[in-house]
Amino acid sequence: MEFFERFAIPHPSPAIYASMVAIAVVSIAIVVGLTYFKKWGYLWREWLTTVDHKRLGIMYIIAAILMLFRGGADAIMMRAQLSAPENKLLDAQHYNEIFTTHGVVMILFMAMPFIIGFMNFVVPLQIGARDVAFPRLNALSFWLFFAGAMLFNISFVVGGSPDAGWTSYFPLADNEFSTSVGTNYYMIAIQIAGLGTLATGINFLTTILKMRAPGMTLMKMPMFTWSALITNVIIVFAFPVLTVALAMGTLDRLFGTHFFASTNGGMDMLWANLFWVWGHPEVYILILPAFGIYSEVISTFARRNLYGYKSMVASMVIISLLSFVVWVHHFFTMGQGAFVNSIFSITTMAIAVPTGVKIFNWLLTLYKGKIVMTTPMLYSMLFIPLFTLGGVTGVMLGMSAADYQYHNTMFLVAHFHMVIIPGVVFAMLAALYYYWPKMFGFMLNDRLGKIGAWIIAIGTLVAFMPMFISGLDGQARRMYTYSEASGFGIWNMISMVGALMLAAGFALIVYNIYYSFRHAPRDIGSDPWDARTLEWATHTPIPEYNFATMPKIDTYETFWDSKKKGTTLFPDKIEKIHMPNNSGIPFIMGIIFFLWGFSFVFAMWIPLIICTLGIFACMAYQSFENDHGRYISIEEIEETEKELGGKR
Amino acid sequence: MKIDHSLPLEYSTDENRLKILGFWIFLGAEVMLFATLFASYFILSGGTGDGPSGAEIFEITPVLIETLVLLTSSFTIGLMVHAMRLGRQKAMMGFFIATIVLGAIFLGVEIYEFVHYVHVGAGLQTSAFSAILLTTLGTHGAHVTFGLFWGICILIQVKKYGLTPRTTNKSFIFSLYWHFLDVVWIFIFSFVYLKGMM
Ligand code: HEM
Numbered sequence: 136m137e138f139f140e141r142f143a144i145p146h147p148s149p150a151i152y153a154s155m156v157a158i159a160v161v162s163i164a165i166v167v168g169l170t171y172f173k174k175w176g177y178l179w180r181e182w183l184t185t186v187d188h189k190r191l192g193i194m195y196i197i198a199a200i201l202m203l204f205r206g207g208a209d210a211i212m213m214r215a216q217l218s219a220p221e222n223k224l225l226d227a228q229h230y231n232e233i234f235t236t237h238g239v240v241m242i243l244f245m246a247m248p249f250i251i252g253f254m255n256f257v258v259p260l261q262i263g264a265r266d267v268a269f270p271r272l273n274a275l276s277f278w279l280f281f282a283g284a285m286l287f288n289i290s291f292v293v294g295g296s297p298d299a300g301w302t303s304y305f306p307l308a309d310n311e312f313s314t315s316v317g318t319n320y321y322m323i324a325i326q327i328a329g330l331g332t333l334a335t336g337i338n339f340l341t342t343i344l345k346m347r348a349p350g351m352t353l354m355k356m357p358m359f360t361w362s363a364l365i366t367n368v369i370i371v372f373a374f375p376v377l378t379v380a381l382a383m384g385t386l387d388r389l390f391g392t393h394f395f396a397s398t399n400g401g402m403d404m405l406w407a408n409l410f411w412v413w414g415h416p417e418v419y420i421l422i423l424p425a426f427g428i429y430s431e432v433i434s435t436f437a438r439r440n441l442y443g444y445k446s447m448v449a450s451m452v453i454i455s456l457l458s459f460v461v462w463v464h465h466f467f468t469m470g471q472g473a474f475v476n477s478i479f480s481i482t483t484m485a486i487a488v489p490t491g492v493k494i495f496n497w498l499l500t501l502y503k504g505k506i507v508m509t510t511p512m513l514y515s516m517l518f519i520p521l522f523t524l525g526g527v528t529g530v531m532l533g534m535s536a537a538d539y540q541y542h543n544t545m546f547l548v549a550h551f552h553m554v555i556i557p558g559v560v561f562a563m564l565a566a567l568y569y570y571w572p573k574m575f576g577f578m579l580n581d582r583l584g585k586i587g588a589w590i591i592a593i594g595t596l597v598a599f600m601p602m603f604i605s606g607l608d609g610q611a612r613r614m615y616t617y618s619e620a621s622g623f624g625i626w627n628m629i630s631m632v633g634a635l636m637l638a639a640g641f642a643l644i645v646y647n648i649y650y651s652f653r654h655a656p657r658d659i660g661s662d663p664w665d666a667r668t669l670e671w672a673t674h675t676p677i678p679e680y681n682f683a684t685m686p687k688i689d690t691y692e693t694f695w696d697s698k699k700k701g702t703t704l705f706p707d708k709i710e711k712i713h714m715p716n717n718s719g720i721p722f723i724m725g726i727i728f729f730l731w732g733f734s735f736v737f738a739m740w741i742p743l744i745i746c747t748l749g750i751f752a753c754m755a756y757q758s759f760e761n762d763h764g765r766y767i768s769i770e771e772i773e774e775t776e777k778e779l780g781g782k783r
Numbered sequence: 784m785k786i787d788h789s790l791p792l793e794y795s796t797d798e799n800r801l802k803i804l805g806f807w808i809f810l811g812a813e814v815m816l817f818a819t820l821f822a823s824y825f826i827l828s829g830g831t832g833d834g835p836s837g838a839e840i841f842e843i844t845p846v847l848i849e850t851l852v853l854l855t856s857s858f859t860i861g862l863m864v865h866a867m868r869l870g871r872q873k874a875m876m877g878f879f880i881a882t883i884v885l886g887a888i889f890l891g892v893e894i895y896e897f898v899h900y901v902h903v904g905a906g907l908q909t910s911a912f913s914a915i916l917l918t919t920l921g922t923h924g925a926h927v928t929f930g931l932f933w934g935i936c937i938l939i940q941v942k943k944y945g946l947t948p949r950t951t952n953k954s955f956i957f958s959l960y961w962h963f964l965d966v967v968w969i970f971i972f973s974f975v976y977l978k979g980m981m
Pocket residue numbers: 302418419421422464465466483484486487490526527529530532533534538541542543547550551554555558559
């Protein structure tokens with residue numbers, strides 16, 4: 136019995152017990168359902184063992200949407216607690232846990248997989264490749280991310296959630312002040328997911344650098360691929376910093392070291408520095424692919440080529456460099472002195488320049504374009520003004536002297552939500568509508584889509600604009616309540632309304648998926664948007680080999696040119712195609728990593744050692760396995776192409 | 784699989800070239816990993832608390848042995864690649880084995896060194912300095928340990944299949960890894976030990 140006590144929740148509440156029951160019921164329902172409909176074999180063959188970038192992309196996106204709802208539930212609880220002064224819905228400890236899991240889930244387990252999901256689905260198609268460079272590693276990346284996400288998500292029912300904020304500053308995150316295993320979950324779950332992300336970075340860099348279709352030089356790559364390239368460079372250079380920081384945090388908490396303690400020579404500010412050396416590049420890992428999506432959507436629906444291609448690329452390169460030299464702006468108030476603050480103030484504000492260049496390029500693409508207002512385009516149009524609000528307030532925060540007023544208030548919370556929601560979330564929703572037909576062979580309803588977009592955009596404004604005001608008035612962030620006399624009540628009540636609008640908007644998207652699945656026509660062809668880039672040049676549904684023959688590229692929009700001028704995109708004859716085999720190893724490693732992390736969280740050393748050996752055994756097996764992949768014969772390809780409406 | 788005979792075996796297929804580039808990128812990430820550790824080391828190296836400082840615990844003899852052994856192993860792995868390109872499997876395996884043996888000696892001395900540190904009162908929990916010292920050295924040592932097992936796996940495959948595009952590719956990538964660990968060690972030698980002893 137004593138053994139099991141460690142799994143108890145230190146600070147329970149009826150809602151947590153209810154969640155336990157709900158989780159158990161849903162898990163049982165899934166198992167029963169799969170057994171009843173005899174879907175285990177299908178699931179294993181087609182999804183769990185797949186190494187196909189398209190399927191992995193879809194799995195990332197599904198996971199991201201699930202996490203969006205988990206993070207969204209946290210958000211609604213927080214807004215509900217704050218909607219009135221001296222509210223008693225949540226106590227301080229629960230509020231701490233909820234804002235921590237909300238932040239981590241939204242940034243690392245919602246936004247990241249959403250972006251990586253679209254990178255998976257789109258990039259190989261856009262560059263005319265058959266898959267990524269290392270398909271099996273790609274599957275491993277997904278399963279590591281998924282293992283990390285699941286491990287983090289069970290914290291609130293097994294052992295207790297982390298409660299030191301998504302930034303997990305020391306000494307608060309040390310054993311002395313964070314006594315439950317929650318912060319162990321933080322350190323280890325993010326570590327596991329981070330390893331997967333690092334592998335993704337290496338994989339996609341290699342893919343984009345080496346596997347482009349003949350004739351596609353770097354400066355003929357579509358803009359989304361460019362953004363993916365730069366993002367992956369940032370991933371490769373930023374994530375190892377997080378790896379080290381988390382490892383040191385883990386050592387501090389579980390092995391009694393004093394890296395970040397305030398005794399025995401430790402230095403708590405080292406954590407803050409390492410965290411943000413990764414953390415600020417991380418926000419650009421999120422936003423650059425989103426910019427890439429907007430570039431694709433805007434040029435498709437303005438029916439003209441992207442204005443300022445070269446300056447788009449240059450601005451992304453500059454942003455990626457600057458993103459590594461601004462991290463101190465997250466703690467101007469923590470005592471590094473005026474000189475250091477001024478330097479980081481200047482670098483921070485400098486980022487607004489290349490960002491502004493991009494905004495103007497989009498505006499100039501629209502100018503003289505023939506705008507077609509579809510749902511993805513509507514999201515892009517709403518993005519520009521809303522994101523600008525977030526960016527301009529970012530520059531305000533970047534002025535170190537002024538930041539003493541804004542720091543750690545709701546003003547900051549409003550800033551980063553106004554950049555992340557219009558910037559990243561709108562982009563992901565635009566991409567979801569835009570690529571949906573390519574993924575599933577039918578379109579999402581445009582009318583419902585547009586209503587949803589307006590509700591979400593207005594909801595964002597209603598939820599976050601009041602925070603600028605209450606923040607300037609001094610409402611602190613991460614405080615579970617405030618007094619009546621402060622006068623913050625009204626602003627928080629308005630915020631609550633906005634949060635409910637956002638929830639309604641997301642619910643409408645889910646309904647739209649259901650509605651369109653039932654009613655949308657299926658004969659939409661392979662290029663329903665009349666788009667410009669290669670991913671639309673192949674069939675829908677996309678055959679597993681993507682392109683029967685390699686496209687020949689001579690301009691930045693060869694597919695568009697082939698449609699307008701009738702040039703041939705696929706001049707070659709069909710040859711047999713080499714494809715990688717499916718493999719169960721990545722999935723199995725994901726499970727072992729989950730158990731490994733779980734054992735680590737609870738300091739159960741024997742299972743930890745067993746799992747470690749298991750991981751090495753999988754790697755050795757992988758090394759010795761003689762799997763040369765397989766070939767798809769010419770007849771088989773011709774057969775498939777005929778079924779899909781003839782070879783391109 | 785198309786084999787390009789104008790290139791050395793390890794570069795001869797598309798897949799091989801992808802793997803080599805991918806590994807270089809991985810080494811880029813490793814550079815960041817060790818750079819972060821070094822940065823943390825410099826920041827915490829004064830944080831000795833009640834524990835000893837570097838100058839009080841570093842011993843020159845084991846460090847010199849480690850350095851010598853590891854540099855030699857980098858030389859033998861270079862010879863391994865050379866023999867591989869000449870198609871001389873026996874010699875190639877000989878140099879490979881020599882590298883692994885030298886790596887094992889390095890590791891043995893490093894373990895002695897760790898025991899020594901704990902003995903003189905610089906354990907993981909003593910101070911921030913001792914912790915970052917052991918973590919930095921330990922990360923490098925863990926890489927070497929992993930390399931030993933990895934190298935043995937590759938060696939077995941070379942024995943089994945001969946010098947094929949696959950096995951040469953793996954061996955070549957291993958040599959990149961091993962040279963990288965040597966470079967990291969040179970940084971450790973200069974900036975941890977020499978600087979610490981001065
Ligand atoms: C013009 C561009 C931007 C500028 C000048 C800027 C500036 C800043 C500054 C100075 C802070 C720290 C404020 C404080 O702690 O007092 C901050 C926080 C933050 N920013 Fe931005 N930012 C910009 C764009 C972005 C983008 C594009 C994203 C994400 C996609 C983002 C996400 C965040 C997040 C998540 C935080 C809060 C971190 C925390 O929890 O403390 N920012 N920003």
